[in-house]
Amino acid sequence: MKVQVRYFASVRESIGLSNESVETQAADVAALRSELMARGEHYSACLAPERSVRMALNQLMVQGNAALTEGCEVGFFPPVTGG
Secondary structure, three states: OEEEEEEOHHHHHHHOOOEEEEEOOOOEHHHHHHHHHOOOHHHHHHHOOOOOOEEEEOOEEOOOOOEOOOOOEEEEEOOOOOO
């Protein structure tokens, strides 16, 4: 299936893309994250499990077990801090 992936803030800066269309066999957001990490150093460095990365599916915050569907949008971004 094809999904739209969006990267925000420091994740976008590390990967060097703000969005991309991804052909995937991943069933959920966590599996997609793992597939993306396998692409290389830039992806694995910012999406590694030990990194605090938030995930959204169709603009709603989700956990890694959220199921992907054809054409869905997945977002990866660092936690937001403010002051």
